Amino acid sequence: MNLIQEALLVAGKDLRIEARSRVTTQQVLPFGLIVLLLFAFALDPDRGVLSRVAPGLFWVAVLLGTLLSIGRAFAIEAENGALDGLRLSGLDGSALFLGKAGAVAVQLVALEVLLTAGVVVLFNVGLGGIAPLVLATIAATVGLAAVGTLYGVLSAGLRVRETLLPVLLLPVVAPVLLGASRAWEAAIDGASGDAWPWVALLGIFAVLFTGIGMLVFGPLLEES
């Protein structure tokens, strides 16, 4: 098998497990919606504030959902010593990284679609420039999945991984929160030109951490 085939094998396995366990559909997605609802309760009755801060709230909800998805992606490897099975498989570290990050990205897309509907309905937000909105979302999703997978394997073998992962991950993804929120703000306001620099920043972040992840995931897996 080549790199892509190996990555698809790992991603298929992770997505099949998620489909069976329904953790994404019954826990992560409802969690994201609950976060949006709580923001709505907290900032009501001034709906003008809600629509202005909607991009930031959306991406904070996505970040929190990312933490759950990443934690879950590595919890399934910790059960029954499956991580040893992955190490013994001889699968390429880059393929493992791409597979696990890819599966996380698919789950994040599902979360983002649901939350987009949520901000439109709950926060009364109209989606303006679709192209920068979609590209910013794709780049941010790839970046979040890549950096999340990288820090997920870093904390995978630790007893304190559930509490350590957010502490490690959230500061690193601050540029994604900033860039994606600004790009969404500009796109929603119909100022697509202002969105592109942020889309570019998100793209650089995604490429950078995908590259780093492919290089170091294998060695990190050995130490986890």
Next chain:
Amino acid sequence: MQPVVRLRSAVCLLGRFPALAGVDLDVRDREVVLLSGGNGAGKTTLLRLLAGLVPLRAGTGEVLGHDLATDRRGHRRLVSLVGHETACYDDLTVHENVRFAARASGVDAPPEPVLEQLGLQPLAAVPHRRLSAGQRRRLAFAVALARRPRLLLLDEPHAGLDAEGRAALDQVLSGTAQSGLTVVLASHELDRVRGLASREVVLTAGQAHGSVPEPASVPDPEAAATDSRPPARATGERSSG
């Protein structure tokens, strides 16, 4: 012939504790070597060292021609380890777990023959989480065999198995010479396993005894393949049986 395993003064640390403190071990092609010794003697660490899952801190080691000191990943596709856990996924079925492990190891053959061999075919569609402890153990063996290893490492292989499972496992072990497998297994069930092993190595406080046999004392695997069980015994400090 080059041994499948060759360790000299091998040292492995668990934290700062030397779990293996200078082990010498030779294992030849198609041998079934029993590791015995008390709790904490280093049996599990030795198996994990041979699988490339723990680093060699001192000494030299080769498994299937790969130097453990410089590359402990190169031989992993050729090695299967059945440890205390199944290394399977709760939400995948028996069939899916075996299929994934095989494909991840580059084996495209369907898993049905291995499932049949271990009596798991009726459970093929059952998720791992719904299996009993003994059935999970059998699944772990199925996963290990489906990867078509050259070296099979077993840690307490009979633990948790019912009579049918034990018989299936014994059949696998007694057919190693024909199947081209070399087996190193750690067990406390010495009476049962000595009858299946060609040689016994005793581990005490991270050191091995009887681990490097005299050339003449190792049974010819081809001859062993044609013999009925129990096999010819070896050698080392303590003969099995």
